[in-house]
Structure formats: C-alpha cells, structure tokens
Amino acid sequence: MRPRPVGRIVRIAVAALLALWFALPVVPLLIWSVANRWSFPATLPTEWGLDGLSQALAQGAVPAFGRSILLGLAVAAIATPLGALAARALTFGRVPAPRLVSAILLAPLALPAFVAVMGLTIVLLRARVPATLAVLLLLVAAALPYTVYTMRVAYAAHDIAFEEEARTLGASRAHVLARVHLPLVAPGLARAAFLAFLVGWSDYVVTVLVGGGSLVTLPLLVGSFAAGVGNDAVVAVLSVSAIVPPLLLLLALGRFGRRYAGGRLTGPTPSRSPKGSP
Numbered sequence: 518m519r520p521r522p523v524g525r526i527v528r529i530a531v532a533a534l535l536a537l538w539f540a541l542p543v544v545p546l547l548i549w550s551v552a553n554r555w556s557f558p559a560t561l562p563t564e565w566g567l568d569g570l571s572q573a574l575a576q577g578a579v580p581a582f583g584r585s586i587l588l589g590l591a592v593a594a595i596a597t598p599l600g601a602l603a604a605r606a607l608t609f610g611r612v613p614a615p616r617l618v619s620a621i622l623l624a625p626l627a628l629p630a631f632v633a634v635m636g637l638t639i640v641l642l643r644a645r646v647p648a649t650l651a652v653l654l655l656l657v658a659a660a661l662p663y664t665v666y667t668m669r670v671a672y673a674a675h676d677i678a679f680e681e682e683a684r685t686l687g688a689s690r691a692h693v694l695a696r697v698h699l700p701l702v703a704p705g706l707a708r709a710a711f712l713a714f715l716v717g718w719s720d721y722v723v724t725v726l727v728g729g730g731s732l733v734t735l736p737l738l739v740g741s742f743a744a745g746v747g748n749d750a751v752v753a754v755l756s757v758s759a760i761v762p763p764l765l766l767l768l769a770l771g772r773f774g775r776r777y778a779g780g781r782l783t784g785p786t787p788s789r790s791p792k793g794s795p
Contacts, residue, residue, distance in 0.1 A: 543760065549753035569750025573758075576751070578738060582758060585718050585735040589762075592656045592717030593710045599657070600664025600709055601702070607665075608672035623662045630659070630722045638727050648731045655723045660713040667712060671705025704777055711770050715763060735759050 549555060550569055552562030606612045607619060625633060634655060641651040679701065683693045699706070721736040739755045742748040 543757075546753045546756050546760075549749050550757050552750060552753075555749070569754045572748075572751045573738075573754045576738065576742075577733065578735070578755060578758065581733050581735045581738050584732065585759075586762065588653070588656070588720075588724075588732075588734060589714040589716075589718035591653055592660050593713040595653075596657045596660035596664045596713040596716075597706060597710045600661055600713075601668045601706060603661070603665050604668030604672050608669055608675075609677065619665075622665050625659050626662045631726075634723050634726050641727065648728050651727050652720075652724055652732055655727060656717045656720055657713075659720075659723070660716040663712040663716065664709040667709040668702070668705050671702050671708075675702060704774055707770055707773055711766055714766065718762065719759075 548562065551565055551567065553566035553568045554564035555562035603618075603622060607615050612618050637655060638651075641654075646654070680693050680697050683697045684690075688697070719736060720734075721740055724732055724734050725737055725740070735755060735758065739752060739759060742751045742755065
C-alpha cells in the first residue's frame, strides 16, 4: 500500500486540532442553552429546558440580532468599496506619498479602541452627529485597515493588463469594471466584506460608548447579561446566536473560493458570439 505523504497527514492533524480548539468552548454554550439548571459538580445539567431562550426573546434578542445584522452589512457595504478604491490607488501608484497614506489608513490598528473612540466621540458630539450614524462612521473607520490590507493583497496578484486589453478592444469603463475587473478581484472583495462585517457585527466598545444605549445590539445584550449573576442560560443562548452568522458566512466564503478556483482552472465555457459581433 502506498503511504500517504507526510505533509498531508500534518495538514489533517493541524486542521483537526484547530477544529477541536474552536469547538471546545462552544460545547458548554450549546449545553447551557438548553439547560435550566446546571450546578457544580454535576457533569450534565440537572434540569433541561428552554428557559434561557424564552428569557432572551423576552429581553429583545430578535430586534438586537436584526440591528447587529444591519450594522454589519452597512459597515461591509461602505468599508469594502472604500478599501478597494484605496488599495487599488496605493497598489498602482496613483496617490502621492503612498507610505504615508498607508500609515494613516492602518493607524486605527495601532491605537487602543477605547482611546480612539473617546477622542472621536467628543468631535462627533460637537458636530451633533446622530448616535446611530456616528457608530456607523466609527465602525467603518475601524474596518478600513482590514479591507485596505486585504484588497492590497488581492491587487498585488491582479494583472491590470486584462483591463487594458479590454479597453483596447473597445470596451467601455463600465463594461471593463463589470465583466473584467470585478470578476478578477471577487475573492478579495468577498474576504474584505467578511472582515468588515465582523467588525460591525461583533463591536461592543463603539456601540456602548457612542451609541449610549440608543442602539442595542446583540453584543450589548451579551455583555449586560454576562455582567449579572444567574444568567448563564441566557448568555449561552445569545452567545450561540452570535456565532451563527459569522460561521455561515465563513462557510459560504470557503465554498465561493473553491467554486471560483474551480472556474479559474477549468476556464469559461466557450459561447457563440451574436451575429455581426466581432
């Protein structure tokens, strides 16, 4: 029998260890979410039930879940194209002092979140910016370093000659953007959008300091219940619900990446051109 390559066995072992590492914290949450009572030293809950779910629903978990989804989508919708434009300009040398601009765009990563938010909150309050809009603007600024870096990696592998050839053949700017540029950088855009969504979805500091309680999201509910005593089942339910959207998006991103790679390897299916077209 032909032995398996050592590299493949190592990859499988590392993947299994990582899966175990991430799954271990989730198992107690899943058990607590369907437990009414679980006291030490019992190995399993002494009373099963859905009291945690009913309490979470009564405390506004569904509206908070929806606000978190909308906030994450809004941050992704704004930060992704901004990051792509900035990365493209920086990669192809269309901005002066590109190193300085890169440092400014990546600066939010070097500053403690609390310090940056407190400083910008004063500016936004004096400008009388609505709380929800202020939260969105700050989260977009926090997501920009991730989208810029991700898209710079994508553009580093991007061959602009395809776009130039399309323009030479008479394609308009809109046609080049829709049929050449976007398909080539689609994986990078998907990764950048995923990271930007995570910034908006999981934020706590900006929402609680700038929102001031007017924008109640899922992380705020988790934090408020976790600060109390005897709310383990509610916290477990909210925590499990907070895991689901990023996990689904991650699985969708992986499937998209595999389909995209398969399409690039096999190439497009030849099609007949309309009569009279070149």
